[in-house]
Amino acid sequence: MTLPWPANWSELFDKERPLILEIGFGNGDYLMHLARSNPDHNVIGIEIANKSMEKAERKIAASGLLNVRAIHGRGETVLHHLFEPASIEQIHVNYPDPWFKTRHAGRRLIQRDTLDAIVSRLEPQGMFYLGTDILDYAEMAHDLLLETPGLTNQQDTPWSDTMSGRIVTKYEEKGYREGRPGHFFVYQRNDRPAPDVSVMKELAMPHVVLSSPLSPEAMLDQFDKMTHHAPGDIHIVYLEAFMDHRRRALLFEIKMQEPTIDQHFCLTLTPRDDGDYTLIFTSIGNPRPTLGMHIATGHLGDWLASLHPEARIVSRKVRE
Ligand SMILES: C[S@@+](CC[C@H](N)C(=O)[O-])C[C@H]1O[C@@H](n2cnc3c(N)ncnc32)[C@H](O)[C@@H]1O
Structure with missing residues (x-):
């Protein structure tokens, strides 16, 4: 639960x-x-x-x-x-x-x-x-x-x-x-004021829509383990990428540490009917949409867009 x-x-x-x-x-x-x-x-x-x-x-x-x-x-x-x-x-x-x-x-x-x-x-x-x-x-x-x-x-x-x-x-x-x-x-x-430690709530689900002439296989070929350190003591490791041949989707395995939470989860890049790709997270690892999760999604979207000069981000719903 x-x-x-x-x-x-x-x-x-x-x-x-x-x-x-x-x-x-x-x-x-x-x-x-x-x-x-x-x-x-x-x-x-x-x-x-x-x-x-x-x-x-x-x-x-x-x-x-x-x-x-x-x-x-x-x-x-x-x-x-x-x-x-x-x-x-x-x-x-x-x-x-x-x-x-x-x-x-x-x-x-x-x-x-x-x-x-x-x-x-x-x-x-x-x-x-x-x-x-x-x-x-x-x-x-x-x-x-x-x-x-x-x-x-x-x-x-x-x-x-x-x-x-x-x-x-x-x-x-x-x-x-x-x-x-x-x-x-x-x-x-005692009755001295408490430090202001707000309740950290879940954010909306992040997602990125990407247009790229590259196939998922070509993107997979270029993937290597990467790390990203973001302000706010957020450490993201993109560990592995896998091909889901049936859906022609890519699955990225990610470990992330934020000051108040560690998460181990997957983002998936799925082809859309219009030829673009959607990058969203999956339910694997029961991830919570935190600021780190948004940053991880945005950063991976940027990396995928950097793989080809004609690739570009079509839309992004990501808190930076
Ligand atoms: C040394 S044991 C003590 C266990 C028990 N309290 C006792 O006195 O026998 C420390 C326990 O804390 C757990 N633990 C360590 N860091 C924790 C954390 N950040 N949050 C929750 N549990 C933690 C460990 O898994 C371990 O069961």
């Missing part, structure tokens, strides 16, 4: 209740604990790993609980696209990014943009809970939280080593076994 942006949570749960969100739920035990101990709340878990999703879905089905849902996606995407400002009562993050130093810093979950989105999406007096066993991560998070005026530390120390009411998560247990205690942060949304 693909959720609209923003999602209608009371419709999804069939009941309006305050929202609790866990990002990166792993084996799902903490998510189930949240759902069981908060029967009067709707509990939403976000996870990027397919295997963890499957496990959690099995646990949810077996439990019979109706107040918990697992959503497949990146925490950043879900915060920016699915939730309205001031709509979440609690946000929990347990043991994120265990190898955060070896990963690209921009891919780390706890960073300025995500914290701004967390502050924006928390309700007045909403709570943010973070746990980690990595001391460097705790120090990094503490530095960022010091620069987050919309949240107030609820403990006398930057973090504590124990927290009542918690169950021990899988990674927490691993940390204890390997001699790394937990570091737990508890912050509350």
